Amino acid sequence: MTIAAESPGTSPEATTTAARPHWIDDWRPEDVEFWESKGKDIARRNLIFSIFSEHIGFSVWTMWSTLVLFLxxxxxxxxAEKFTIVSVAAGCGSFLRLPYTFAVAKFGGRNWTIVSAAxxxxxTLATFxxxxxGISYETLLVLSAIAGVGGGNFASSMANINVFYPARLKGRALGLNAAGGNLGVATIQIVGLIILATAGVNHPKMVVGIYIPFIVVAAVLSAMYMDNITSAANEKGAMREVCKDAQTWIMSFLYIGTFGSFIGFGFAFGQVLLTQFPDQFPTxxxxxxxxxxxxxxxxxARPVGGVMAxxxxxxxxxxxxxxxxxxxxSLVWIASMQESLPLHLIGFVGLFITSGIGNGSTYKMIPMIFRxxxxxxxAAGEDSAVADKHARRMSGALIGIAGAIGAFGGVLVNIAFRESFLRNGTGDAAYLSFLLFYAACFVVTWWVYLRPRDGKLLGV
Structure with a gap:
């Protein structure tokens, strides 16, 4: 599908060309007439199938958070070895987010969604x-590493959807896209629970086997219903340029605190309960x-954070x-020292909720910073179309970098748990380190974006 260039005095029309099916050459989401007449329907369709594919990707990426419960x-x-297995999956998924981000510009959002889903x-097949x-520990680490391809899907999906939506709606759209993906963590854990409750602990292969047909469906639906945006090409050296901007490293630091916490806790929560409260969780x-x-x-909670932002x-x-x-x-730290399971669960649930809200609000900040x-x-005299195009490209690059670095926070979370339990037999030291890090995050947020001063970035 291609959106034809708008002629003077006419409304934008959607046309299909045989030469370039599923390619959109004229995309102007900030143009209200364009958006209302054609743009929002196309964007919504791409968002729906992006969410589905990303959801499966998250499930595959985090499948070892469930599979270790079967081991x-x-x-x-x-x-300690189980924490290492999930850390490897988290780390590889984090690393792949960088190339996945720029694959959208290289191959097209639709095209790369098909490939990344496949x-x-x-x-899944290797693990199945x-x-x-009898499988060796080294083989388990390799299988965990390969699962990282599911983590890369998030970055390409977010970079793609970021192009489809106008700035005023990016918080909601990115929040929904990310939330649909993040739900994949819960979905595979629910699948694992169902398998444990029915087939039993001796059938971990069933967990991954269930996903194989859904992966095929995701690839096929992406091919049928998604589109590529021609203008979504990165500037030459976009990553290099955005890496010179201090905002890149500030936002990446903050995203470690939000998404790094969410994915790290998602990987580790079950193993933490088994290790710290063996009497209450014997199986x-x-x-x-x-x-x-x-x-x-x-x-x-993630789209809630986007809407609030x-x-x-x-x-x-x-x-x-x-x-x-x-x-x-602080609650989880106190609960750990007092060995209080109810307080521990309240604190952890609170961390999951706030990490989800923070995921939405920090991602909303990225396009608004460049806008x-x-x-x-x-205001300094640059052409508005050129400035807006540059802002979209830079925000897309930063989304990829922040997504990769933030996801690496999930590795740090699991390393913190591994070392804390290995050295002390409890998670006390890990919880204290989380507390100190979050304190640093809210100080940085206030200092950079909220303290009164001239030249403050408006609208962030």
Whole structure:
């Protein structure tokens, strides 16, 4: 599908060309007439199928958070080794987010969604055929690493959807897209719980086997109903340019605190319960009955954060959200020292909710930062179309970088748990480190975006 260039005095029309099907050459979401007449319907359709594909990707990426619950004595693994397995999956998924971001510009959003969905067959099929008692620890690490392809899907999906929506609606659109993906964490944990409750702990292959046909469906639907945006090409050296901007590293730091926490806790929560409260959670099924709740509510909270940021400003919502995260981290720290399961669960649920809200509000800040810079450039005499195009490209690049670095926070979370349990037998040290980090995040947010001063970035 291609949107023809608008002639003077006419409304934009959607046309289909045989030479370039599914390519949109004229895309102007900030043009209200264009958006209302054609743009919003196309954007909504692409958002729906982007969410579905990304949802499957998240499930595959985080499948080891569920599979480690099945790895009982027959697999001969220590709790520290299980934390390492999930850390490898988190780390590889984080690394792949950078090339996945720029694949959208290289191949087209629709085209790369098809490829990235199909790539999910690699970890699922390999795990389905190889996972059984007697498998070596090294092989488990390789399988975990391959699952990282699911983590890359998020970055390409967000970069793609960022192009489709006008700035005033990016918070909601990106929040919904990310929430649909994040729900994949809860979904695979629910699938794991169902398998544990029915087939039992000896059938981990069923968890990944269920996803294989859905992966095929995701690739086919993306091919049928999604579009590429011709103008969504990155400037030559876009990543290099955006890396020189201090905002890139500030936002990446903040995203470690939000998404890094969400994905890290999503990977680790079940294993934390089994390790820290063995009397209350003697079996994997007992832990699985609880673990999906955190990822579920955290995912649902993400679009809430985006909507709040649209209305109140991303920086303000992010600041108060980090204050809340520090409070809940304090509760979990106290609960760990007192060995209080109820307080521990309250604190963890609070962390999942606030990490979800923060995911939405921080991602809303990214396009608004560059939109504010574009407005300053226009005021200084630069052409508005050029400034807006540059802002979209830079925000797309930053989304990829922040997504990759933020996801790496999930690795840090699991390393913190591994070291804390390995050295002290409890998670106390890990929880204290989380508290201190969230305190640093709300100080940075206030200092950079909220403290009164001249030249403050407006609308962030």
């Amino acid at each position: 009982g004595p027959a697999y001969g693994l220590t709790p 790539l999910l067959l690699l970890p 055929f190889l996972l059984e008692p 994997a099924r007992d832990a699985a009955e609880i673990t999906f709740i955190g990822a579920l509510i955290g995912s649902i 649209d209305r109140l400003g991303g920086a303000l919502v992010t600041f108060w959200n980090f204050v809340g995260m520090a409070v809940f981290a 504010a810079k574009a407005q300053l450039a226009v």
